Amino acid sequence: MWLIALFTFREAWRKKVVLLAGVLTLAFLILYGTGLHFTLGDRVYPSDPAAADFFEMMEAITLFSMGIYLAGFLVAGLAILAAVGSIAGEIENGTLYPLAARPLSRRALLLGKYFGLAAMLVTYAALFFLALSGLIYWQTGLVIPGLAPALALFILKPLVLLSITMMGTTWLPTLGNGVLAFGLYALAVAGGMMEQIGVLMGSTAAVYSGVITSFILPADAVYRMLVATVVHRLPIGNGQDMPFFNPQMILGPFGSQSTPSDWMLVYTLAYIVILLAVAVRTFKLRDI
């Protein structure tokens, strides 16, 4: 399994997937950093020092959340595109036959591919997250509260998408799998946004629809958990000493007014394991 994982990781590297993603990410970071610099340059704060500190911090957190939200799209895109044809595509183009006839179980082959791609995605997502956090620190002096758990949650998102894409590629052709994965991701993002707006507007139906989409694909829920993790660790504010300025409300649709419970984290981890188990079983039983 580890031979295949290493092979898959090297494949992503040699095919310049990481390089291309890196160049795009650098462009994104330059754009984001420029925006950050000029946005913070134009700031005007209240005369009350406590309120000024709070707003200054919340501005940094808002810009960070926006950055992470948008970075999530790039990471999700890379996760889906990297895995979309990893089984079906290799059967279609004939590269899987020599490998699958080797003394290697189908489970080892599939999980090897998963772990190889996961290693690439985790490295990419971690560097992306730390670069964004570094930019925020450079421009505002704020160390993102709960940096380590937030990083772990940011990494979790591509792993969720990777698992559903790997499951899809064991029984769907490449194009169909791409449509399914991107479709579900769009559904999860739209549902998550609707859930937050539902809380702001007081619409229970909108909140429930978001919850349901989180169960179908907990990608957006992971982002909301990340934001909640950061906001709950803010040194001041937190909606207690300034009840009229709930930080989550300031973050608007990028915030986490409707925060998923800890059970959602358990559900997400179980989701990955179950999807991989289904993928292994489907791959094991199919003709190649």
Added chain:
Amino acid sequence: MAIIEVAHLTKVYGQQVACRDICLSVEEGQIFGFLGPNGAGKSTLVKILVGLVYPTAGEAKVVGYAPQDIRGRRQIGFLPENFRLHGWLKGEELVAFHARLAGLDGRTARRRAYEVLELVGLAGEGRKLVANYSKGMQQRLGLAAALVGDPRVVFLDEPTSALDPLGRREVREILLTLRAAGKTVFLNSHLLSEVEQVCDRVAIINRGTVVADGRPEELQAGPATVAIRLGALTGELAAELRRRYPDLQLEGDRLSLALGSREEVAELVARLVAGGCRIYEVTPGHNSLEDIFVHLVKEGELLCG
């Protein structure tokens, strides 16, 4: 000892029967040729034997194990038809990777990779990216990958389809070398002359069913033709021969007809001499594997409409 055993194996895709009740047995150390027209079920059977496809019914064993069994897979090599190799790797990296998958350690894998690259005529080409290889070179590289684990059984599905005549001859020599080393080769090929030259046993499959199985000389001992140049053939004897051999053709002093087997040639000549004919020349027709193949495939088409 049979190293490949197939018993009543059937594979059905939806409504289409790819293999129907196939029974085969291949002895260790043989080159076994598996022939059939396009879509006859050859590749499906090979895929079943290497564990890529599950049979609908029946059983197959390779090296004493079910095709999905890892213990058996350690002892096989496989060159698929219509395969593609990972173009981002260098040739020697690809072969060494297959060696690692076959269970060799890193150092042995690299050494073995050089050996098989040399064997297939790619010595000195190993540092090129596979993407830059020609189709023929890729086929040689695929063969190297199949052989790198030093397997007891090698399944080769159309191994020479992209090669020029020189390359085909080299592959034939490799097959003979493998046989000399005691390896078993299961060869799927359209190239009948190639099969005829190297195979110890041959099976012909048509429409998913094995229609002939045996040593090439056994198959060739079947229906035969003969051409005879003769004189003094009487009308009475000619009529008698026409009754016995309906497709007899007589043009001048040349008589040609089809016999049940080549053994009947002597009997025919004896009858002609006894009937007062003078025999100037007897030319038995060569019953090539291609003749048998075409005959069996056409027969199958007639039976199935």
